[in-house]
Amino acid sequence: MKRVARSTIKEVASAAGVSTQTVSRVINNSPDVSSETRKRVQDVIEKLRYQPSALARSLIRQRSHTLGVATAGLNYIGPSRTLSGIALAAEAAGYSLLLMELPGFEVHDISPIMRSFLSRHVDGIIWAVPEVGENHAWVTNQALDLEVPLVHITMAPRKNNSVVFADNYLGGRMATAHLIEQGYRHIAHISGPLDWWEARQRKASWKDVLDEAGLEPTDEHWAEGNWSPESGAQIFEKLLEHYVEMDSLFVGNDQMALGVLQVARQRGLRIPDDIGIVGFDNLPESAFFTPPLTTVEQDQYSVAKLAVEEILKIIESDWQGLESVHSRSLILPPTLIVRQSSLRVIEGSGAQGSIK
Amino acid sequence: MKRVARSTIKEVASAAGVSTQTVSRVINNSPDVSSETRKRVQDVIEKLRYQPSALARSLIRQRSHTLGVATAGLNYIGPSRTLSGIALAAEAAGYSLLLMELPGFEVHDISPIMRSFLSRHVDGIIWAVPEVGENHAWVTNQALDLEVPLVHITMAPRKNNSVVFADNYLGGRMATAHLIEQGYRHIAHISGPLDWWEARQRKASWKDVLDEAGLEPTDEHWAEGNWSPESGAQIFEKLLEHYVEMDSLFVGNDQMALGVLQVARQRGLRIPDDIGIVGFDNLPESAFFTPPLTTVEQDQYSVAKLAVEEILKIIESDWQGLESVHSRSLILPPTLIVRQSSLRVIEGSGAQGSIK
């Protein structure tokens, strides 16, 4: 396969019989070029398939129009939806994306990643790694005097940091309150791994809502899973033993809820009659579980879009020499999606008839 | 928030009292530096937190150590797993990734994307967009004299193109043959959208295996879905009407198979006794469907890793001035994962006892 070399501004210039300056003016749509010269240059550009080097431009303009994005766990639905949103939003704004995936969630030394981003002159960094363990501890140290703006996705709000996330706590409240409304009174919880901030948020909301309703949650009423269907199944079996009055569960994600559904079926428990279930995430599959799963949806696309807009705003204002936009937390509300797994017939409500 | 400026090689040089040359030698581990000078320079580098500019380096070396990656449909499991594999493999090899997500699968004019990649001097491009409709037609035209190597993931093999993919046809054969082995004789098929190359491959394998077995597939025995559970459910209902002898299905992906499972349950059909089902993809959830779903797994990670290795090999040989590595297609075998949805008791086999 032959490899055609890039043509340079110099080649275009000499082919058109002008200086590189004039070519530069043409490709930057400067008005100070006679229309004949412009035409001539443009013809040459087309003939040579000339494409200005973004690299050289970035160097001299000190602006790369590139965003660094750090992610982890792209094989999970959440992170990949988020990344997709970031990519689409960035491209729409004319920015390129430099992607780095962390090999795991709990990465302690992020400096190589930051160095890599900075050495490539990114204009800003979006840190789209869920907060797990101490993996965001560096924020308070290393990133403070960072030379480019940084926006976090899904991290506990911290002073002096820009953060965007969907409200997991509120989502958990909605889920738990919904179960109470449906007449359930013995509501168990299966949490995600508690070193995840999101898992803690969801668990806290469950506890708070039960407390407020006087339903007294105890340590026998919940246990910690690892997000997988397997763990959901295992824990549900344990709960069945230790929490015999249990009539429903708020489960930390849909995958674990799927494990619960499986065990329930094996045990001959009717859902939602004997056991009501609510999950979290709204997987594309959840509507087709048996029965269809009530769940909480986070709009990861909007989160991502907001994060991109926020960082571009900061970049823009920095660049215009304005005082930095002061950092803030943007929190998006989730949506409760009610399906059959939690819809118990309430007397006189006629709800059942409306379910398809 | 204060923004510390990057320090340059010049600053390091003057702070250390040497020329920029010497600093360059130190950061490139050139042996021709006295150990005292080296030490002095390294101290300054550390103090100033100096980080060489990859941009400037790329410009002068004509080599960016960056790969362009085009994807589409990151919210689907396949593309995101593939991307994850690419990212991890590229990082391990010391390459950065420039990511572009196409807004849809069927994109006709890819030149803006290519231009964007080329203007940023990528050393190679991985085109990880599934082949849908005419979206790879440009390959035979535009990319032929491309100035950088290009490797495709999941495209029909074409002469003079480097392609890596998992063998969908073989996967479909394994799935269909498995159903026959299990004693099913009336095997239907729900395909993905047939403008997808992968969907066509899977369908062709179904037809071929039935033909070879003398089971005479007809147009009443299959229909085209759109990958979604909804479509799987709808089509299954149709098939139940028009193909009354049907005793099993090979479904084009797990999501559609999920739709089939749901309808089967509603109709009181026992799986695998009345109807055997095999899917494709092996979603994390599929093992927890009711019943657990037999499916075909593609190792997207290996595909991605191979693609990265292949392109690096080409880049390397190009750069050493060798004749270009001649392009080839790398095809990976899939794995059949047998679960209960297709495991019918075969007389005397004792198979049932081994299922948990």
Next chain:
DNA sequence: CTGAAAGCGCTAACAC
């Protein structure tokens, strides 16, 4: 072993 000069591809600041 170390430095000076030239230049990667482009643009900003001046000239003319």
Next chain:
DNA sequence: GTGTTAGCGCTTTCAG
């Protein structure tokens, strides 16, 4: 309107 000079941050000759 257009060209010249300088320089973004770095590396590659080539002197010494």
